[in-house]
Amino acid sequence: MTVSNNTLAVEVMRAPKLKPANATFGIAIGVISVMTLAAIFAPFIAPYPPDQLDFAAVNAPPSPEHWLGTDGLGRDLLSRLIFGARTALLGPLLVVIGSTVVGMLLGLIAGWRGGWIDAVLGRIFDVLFAFPSLLLAIMAVALFGKGLVAPVIAMSIAYAPFVARLTRALIKAERTRPYVAAYRVQGFSGPWIALRRVLPNVTPIVGAQSTLNFGYVLAELAGLSFLGLGVQPPTPDWGAMINEAQAGIVGGHFLPALEPAVCVVLVVVAFNIIGEELSDRIGGEIPA
Amino acid sequence: MSLLDISDLTLDLPNGTRLLDGISLGVEAGETVGLVGESGSGKSLTARTVLGLTPDGSALGGRVLVDGRDLVAAGRRDVLDVRRHAAAMIFQDPRAGINPMRTIGDHMTETLRLCEGKSESEARARAIELLTAVRLPRPEDHLKQYPHEFSGGMLQRVMIAGALTSSPKLLVCDEPTTALDVTTQAEIIRVLVEQRASRGMGMLFITHDLNLAASICDRVVVMNKGRVEETGDARRVFSAPQADYTKRLVAATPTVTGSAGPVIEIRDASAPATSPVDAPGGDAAGPVPEPVAAPTPLERPDEASAITVAAAPADDEPILAVAGVSKTYHLRGKPPVHAVASTDLRLARGRALAVVGESGSGKSTLARMIVGLEEPDTGEIRVAGRDRTIVPKSRQERIAHARSVQMVFQDPYLSLDPRITAGRAIEDALRLHTELSTTGARARVVELLEQVGLGAQHAQARPRTLSGGQRQRVAIARALAIEPDVLVMDEATSALDVSVQAQVLDLVARIREERGLTLLFISHDLAVVRRVCEETVVMRYGEIVERGSTVELLAAPQHPYTQLLIDSVPKPEWAPEPRRAEASA
Numbered sequence: 001m002t003v004s005n006n007t008l009a010v011e012v013m014r015a016p017k018l019k020p021a022n023a024t025f026g027i028a029i030g031v032i033s034v035m036t037l038a039a040i041f042a043p044f045i046a047p048y049p050p051d052q053l054d055f056a057a058v059n060a061p062p063s064p065e066h067w068l069g070t071d072g073l074g075r076d077l078l079s080r081l082i083f084g085a086r087t088a089l090l091g092p093l094l095v096v097i098g099s100t101v102v103g104m105l106l107g108l109i110a111g112w113r114g115g116w117i118d119a120v121l122g123r124i125f126d127v128l129f130a131f132p133s134l135l136l137a138i139m140a141v142a143l144f145g146k147g148l149v150a151p152v153i154a155m156s157i158a159y160a161p162f163v164a165r166l167t168r169a170l171i172k173a174e175r176t177r178p179y180v181a182a183y184r185v186q187g188f189s190g191p192w193i194a195l196r197r198v199l200p201n202v203t204p205i206v207g208a209q210s211t212l213n214f215g216y217v218l219a220e221l222a223g224l225s226f227l228g229l230g231v232q233p234p235t236p237d238w239g240a241m242i243n244e245a246q247a248g249i250v251g252g253h254f255l256p257a258l259e260p261a262v263c264v265v266l267v268v269v270a271f272n273i274i275g276e277e278l279s280d281r282i283g284g285e286i287p288a
Numbered sequence: 289m290s291l292l293d294i295s296d297l298t299l300d301l302p303n304g305t306r307l308l309d310g311i312s313l314g315v316e317a318g319e320t321v322g323l324v325g326e327s328g329s330g331k332s333l334t335a336r337t338v339l340g341l342t343p344d345g346s347a348l349g350g351r352v353l354v355d356g357r358d359l360v361a362a363g364r365r366d367v368l369d370v371r372r373h374a375a376a377m378i379f380q381d382p383r384a385g386i387n388p389m390r391t392i393g394d395h396m397t398e399t400l401r402l403c404e405g406k407s408e409s410e411a412r413a414r415a416i417e418l419l420t421a422v423r424l425p426r427p428e429d430h431l432k433q434y435p436h437e438f439s440g441g442m443l444q445r446v447m448i449a450g451a452l453t454s455s456p457k458l459l460v461c462d463e464p465t466t467a468l469d470v471t472t473q474a475e476i477i478r479v480l481v482e483q484r485a486s487r488g489m490g491m492l493f494i495t496h497d498l499n500l501a502a503s504i505c506d507r508v509v510v511m512n513k514g515r516v517e518e519t520g521d522a523r524r525v526f527s528a529p530q531a532d533y534t535k536r537l538v539a540a541t542p543t544v545t546g547s548a549g550p551v552i553e554i555r556d557a558s559a560p561a562t563s564p565v566d567a568p569g570g571d572a573a574g575p576v577p578e579p580v581a582a583p584t585p586l587e588r589p590d591e592a593s594a595i596t597v598a599a600a601p602a603d604d605e606p607i608l609a610v611a612g613v614s615k616t617y618h619l620r621g622k623p624p625v626h627a628v629a630s631t632d633l634r635l636a637r638g639r640a641l642a643v644v645g646e647s648g649s650g651k652s653t654l655a656r657m658i659v660g661l662e663e664p665d666t667g668e669i670r671v672a673g674r675d676r677t678i679v680p681k682s683r684q685e686r687i688a689h690a691r692s693v694q695m696v697f698q699d700p701y702l703s704l705d706p707r708i709t710a711g712r713a714i715e716d717a718l719r720l721h722t723e724l725s726t727t728g729a730r731a732r733v734v735e736l737l738e739q740v741g742l743g744a745q746h747a748q749a750r751p752r753t754l755s756g757g758q759r760q761r762v763a764i765a766r767a768l769a770i771e772p773d774v775l776v777m778d779e780a781t782s783a784l785d786v787s788v789q790a791q792v793l794d795l796v797a798r799i800r801e802e803r804g805l806t807l808l809f810i811s812h813d814l815a816v817v818r819r820v821c822e823e824t825v826v827m828r829y830g831e832i833v834e835r836g837s838t839v840e841l842l843a844a845p846q847h848p849y850t851q852l853l854i855d856s857v858p859k860p861e862w863a864p865e866p867r868r869a870e871a872s873a
Contacts (some may be wrong), residue, residue, distance in 0.1 A: 178703040182763070185659050186717050186770060187690025189683070201707055 028273040031266055039085035046079035050236045059253040071241070071256040072248050081263055084236040088267070091152055091230075092217040098156030100210045103163025104199070107206075110164065111171030112194045118168070125161035133158035134220050141229045148231055151224050159213055166209055170202040204282045212275030215268035222264050238263055290314045291458050291490040292338060292375075296350035297360075299333060299342065299514075307333055309514045311350070315458060315490040320481075322505030322522065323494045326537075326785040330514040331494050335460050338492065339377050340367035355457055372403045376451035380463040382443035386435050392419075392446055393431030399453045418449040422479050441472035448479060452487075459484065460492045465500070469646035470812065474856035477504060496786065498541045499815070502526045502860035510534045526860060540790035542815035544842055544857050605673060607806050608635040608658070608693075608774050613667030615653055615830075627653040629830040630667065635774070640800065640807040642817035642838065644853070645827035654827070655778045655810045659695045672773045687721060694767035698779040700759035704751040710737070710762040711747025717769045736765040740795060757788035761795065768799065778810045793819050814857055818842060826850045 038045060047067075054074035062069045068077040110121040133155055140154030174180065175198065183193045224230035225239025233240055238260035245256035292315040299308035308330050315321045325331045336342065337352055340359055352359040355374040357366055379385040386395055396415035400406045406414070412431070419427035422445040435443060444464060451459060461480065465473035481504055484491050495501050501508050501522065508525050510518040510533065518531040529535045610633035617625045628650040635641045645651040656662040658669055660676060669676040671692040680686040697703035704713060711733045718729045734744045740761040751759055760780060767775055777796070781789040797820065799805055811817050817824055818838055825835040826849065834847040845851045 178697045178699060179705045181661055182695070182697060182703045182766075183705075184661060185690065185693075185695045186766070187687045187720055188716075189686065197705055197708070201705070 022277070024273055025277045028270040028277075031270040032274065035085050035263075035267060036089060038082045039089050042082045042086060046076075046082045048076040048079045050080045050083040051075065051234050052079075059248060059251070059256070061255070068259055069255050071245060072253070077256060077259055080236040080241060081238070081259060084238045084241060084260065085263070087148060087225075087231045087235065087237045088218060088222065088239075088263070091148055091221045092214045094152045095155045095159060095217045095221075096210050096214050098152070099159035099213065100163050100206065102156065103160040104167045104203075104206060106160065107164035107167025108171055108194060108199055111168035112175060112190070112198070114172075121164070121168075125164060128158065128161045131158065134223065137220070137224055138227075138229060141224075146229055146232055151221060151230055155217055155220065159217065162213065163206060163210060167202060167206050170205060171198060174198050174202060205279070208275055208278035208282050210275075211278055212272060214275070215271035218271070219264060219268050222260075290316050290353075291355060292492065293353040294334070294338075294351070295353075297334065297337065297352055298349035299330075299337065300347045300349075301343065302345040302347075307346075307514050308337075311511075311514075311516055313509045313516065313519065315492050317457065317490050318484075318488045319507070320484060320491040320493055320505045322501035322508040323492060323511060324496065324498060324501045324508055324537075325511035326496060326787060328513070329511040331511045332462055333514075334511070335377070335462055335492055335494050338458070338460055339371055339375055341377075372399075372454055374456060375458040375460060376454055376456035377460040377462065378444075378447050378451050378464045381467050382440060382447045383435065385447055386443060386450075388435050390434075391431065392433050392435070392438075395435075395446065395450055396431065396453065399450070403454070414453065415449075418452050419446070421452070421483065422446075422449045423475075424449075439472075440468055441476060444468065444472075444476050445479060448476070448483070452483065455487070456489065458490045458492065460494075462494045463496065464493075466496070470814075471646065471852055471856045473500075473858070477858070480504075497858065498526065498538060498786070499543060499860070500858040503858035510537065523860065536787060540787045542786075542790075542793075542813070542819050544815045544818060544854060544859070606634040607637040607672050608633065608808065609668075609670045610634075610654075610658065611668045611670075613654070613657060613664045613669060615650075615657060615662060615664050626650075626830045628657070628664070631827075631830070631832055633825065633832075635806060635808060637773075637806055638800075638804040639823065640809060640821040642809045642811060642821035642824040643827060644811055644814060644817055644824055646812060646853075648829070649827040650830035651810050651827050652778055653830075655695065655776050655808070658774075658808065659693050659776055660689055690770055691721065691772060693774045693776060694770050694772035695776040695778060696760070696763050696767055696780040699783050700756055700763055701751070701783070703763055704759055706751055708750070709747065710742070710749050710751070710754065710765075713762065714747075714766050714769050717766050721770050732769070736769055737762075739768070739799070740765045741791070755788075756784050757791060760784060760788075760792055764792075764795065764799075768803075774806045774808060776808045776810070779812065780809075781816060782811065782813065789816070796820060814842065814854060826853065 052075065054070060054076070056074065057063075057066060057070050058074045059072055060066055060070045060074070066076050066078070068081070070076055071080070106121055106125075110118040136158045137151040137154040140150040144150040171194075175194075180193060180198060183197060184190075188197075221230055222237075222239035222242075225237045226243045228240075228243060231237035231240055233244065241260040242257050245253070245260075248254070249257055292313075294314070295312045297308055297311040298306065300306050311330070311334050313321065313323070313334075323331045323335060333342075337348065337359065338354060340362070342348060348360045350360060354370050357370060357374070359367060359370060362370070393412070393415065396418065397408070397411035400411035400414055401408065415431060416427045419430055424430055424442065424445055430438075430446075435446075438446065448464075459480075464480070465476050468476065477500070480491070483489070493501065493505060505522045507520065508522045509516055510525065510531065512533045517533045518525055518529065520530075525534060526538055529538050610631060612630045612632065613628060614626070614630050615628040617627055619625065631650075631654060633641070633643075633654075643651045643654060653662060657664045658671075658676070660680075663679070664677055667677075674688070674692060676689065676692065680689045704710075708716070711730075714733045714736055715729050718724055718732055722729070722732075724732060730747075733747055737743060737746055742758060742761050742765070746754070746758065746762070749758075751762070754762065763780075781792050784792060793816065796807070800807060807821070809817060809821050821838050823836070824838040824841050825832045826841070826847065827833065828849050834841060834845065834850045841850065842854060845854055
């Protein structure tokens with residue numbers, strides 16, 4: 001009897017086993033880590049201040065002084081990309097956090113309570129789905145002025161219904177499970193079960209889906225900056241950099257536009273890989 | 289030459305796990321061979337190799353001769369040929385095994401048209417003939433119907449008819465009646481036995497139910513963990529088992545006949561210190577609950593005479609009183625379903641009452657109303673004098689409600705929160721219901737775990753690392769933590785293997801002994817009920833058709849439905865007629 005007990009204890013201890021990481025996932029994590037570190041420590045690692053002009057080297061090709069070349073005003077592109085990562089990553093991060101928090105709470109209320117609350121919230125989501133998120137962001141800019149704040153709030157609202165709809169479906173499936181009935185029979189209150197027990201059980205799946213949103217939001221915010229409605233020059237921002245470099249493309253200087261574009265693509269692809277891998281690993285079925 | 293001859297069959301997964309180890313068995317034409325064992329014993333896997341349905345990438349060894357052809361060495365063409373002409377299989381869940389988008393006619397005729405090149409009308413005639421053979425009432429109409437229009441039992445007949453289209457010499461049945469009610473099971477078995485006899489087929493019948501195997505098989509093969517434990521004549525194996533494992537299995541299997549008492553004694557006497565049943569993979573529960581020293585409930589002399597039939601006027605207030613309770617479900621576009629219709633129950637403190645019925649009898653709805661998960665439409669439920677039908681509003685009311693009744697659910701895999709460790713689940717309940725400090729609660733958790741035969745080391749375990757039996761023990765400990773007046777067990781052992789079930793039933797008997805727990809035991813299984821409860825009520829279509837002491841009810845059922853239920857329970861051909869079994873058991 002003691003023997004079988006001991007073997008079990010050992011099994012219990014080594015139970016959580018990570019699946020072997022696959023190479024693509026590792027590279028994606030690497031890309032995001034490098035970008036994040038660069039953004040955080042930008043002042044220490046950027047070779048030049050992002051706004052320092054060098055009229056001796058305008059539209060210069062890559063060289064030992066300027067590894068990735070310079071733009072039309074002679075600013076070091078590498079430094080601008082590093083500083084640009086700050087707004088590029090911060091914006092989507094805030095949107096993902098904002099939309100996840102708001103969306104999960106609304107989804108929890110709709111899925112747990114059901115009935116007319118669910119119906120009303122569902123119609124509100126439908127209305128929000130009808131507006132493209134970029135359009136909402138542009139409206140917010142028109143109302144509250146340019147910069148990062150207004151688009152971030154607008155996009156948080158635009159993305160919240162996606163999170164809410166997923167959370168609602170998961171909660172609805174979860175609340176019919178016997179373990180929830182078991183909590184009820186034990187005398188726990190509904191809000192306690194919903195917030196402390198059921199919500200944490202759906203969080204990993206919702207979190208993995210939100211990671212996927214990160215890439216889309218980043219691309220859309222960069223688009224907004226490109227249109228001149230987001231982060232304003234001279235603050236370095238990838239979208240704004242592409243905008244500023246437009247004129248140069250005609251003159252044959254495509255690098256200043258290509259480099260920030262590549263950065264956007266890298267981050268978006270990396271986040272999609274991470275998001276999908278996380279969804280697979282968590283193994284939650286995404287209900288329609 | 290025998291129809292099926294498996295010798296030294298081994299099956300290894302790509303990662304090196306050996307799932308089958310040296311299996312040898314044979315089936316002759318016209319013979320039924322039972323393949324019995326608990327979950328994970330490899331019985332289904334063995335049967336599947338007969339039709340070449342092995343897991344991807346697995347390596348086979350040994351020999352599987354089907355009608356003279358070796359399937360281990362066979363190419364695709366040979367395997368197809370065996371499936372088309374030599375052997376056919378019937379699966380456990382008929383609803384999962386049949387295409388829901390196609391009609392029954394499509395299902396029945398496609399094999400004939402595609403494999404044997406028969407014409408539409410020939411195939412149709414043959415299909416009607418087969419559907420008639422499995423005793424479906426209106427074969428011609430059924431051809432145009434879809435699977436969702438059929439009940440589980442009817443669909444299983446369709447599956448049998450479908451398997452017979454290729455006129456197989458060998459029929460492999462993988463738990464064909466496990467998902468069905470006992471009365472339906474009896475009908476399906478009748479059809480299978482009839483068809484086997486009239487066609488002279490060989491049958492390999494896989495089941496976990498020893499009584500069922502004993503009732504239809506000529507010979508049985510007992511499997512455990514990928515090995516054959518014992519092979520032999522069915523009567524010999526079940527009445528005089530040789531292998532230790534078979535002895536324990538036979539002892540753990542509850543029956544509706546004979547005496548309930550000695551069963552437990554045999555089990556304890558034959559159980560070595562580390563039994564394979566207790567090892568990981570089976571129920572890794574570790575300590576088996578102490579042998580039940582006290583006589584089983586049925587044998588207690590003071591209660592043998594105190595048969596308080598539920599309707600009889602009780603001297604004192606019963607702890608659970610259900611009066612005139614009804615519940616009707618109104619489904620859109622369908623006639624209303626009367627799940628429970630004006631039902632009365634009375635249960636005295638310290639006693640155990642069984643509610644027996646088949647699926648749809650309303651027994652679970654009744655249980656859910658008693659614990660407060662459903663509200664009755666009419667009627668009154670009182671536990672220890674308190675009305676339970678009102679919805680609790682304040683925190684005090686909610687806690688008082690929970691203290692009066694607790695429930696152990698059917699499926700221990702679903703009734704525990706997957707994220708919460710066993711210890712935490714019990715601690716949560718303790719904190720809600722007691723004023724214990726953190727250390728006090730932790731100590732109590734260990735105490736409770738030990739009481740249900742687990743240990744302190746299980747407190748840190750999440751449900752997925754525990755076996756089914758262990759999970760059900762945790763669920764019981766969690767319910768006991770609240771110290772309820774009444775414990776409701778809703779099919780609490782039906783998802784468990786027989787040996788694990790026996791342990792859990794022993795545990796329940798012991799806790800009743802120690803604590804004087806009042807028990808309401810919901811079950812479809814008359815044999816299990818017999819081991820646990822003094823009194824039984826039988827439900828059908830939401831109504832109680834019979835009530836009385838379990839012993840009397842099993843020995844001399846009055847209502848025709850109770851008689852049908854008892855007659856449907858499979859029993860060995862050599863067993864005595866149940867109704868003639870001594871009532872003094």
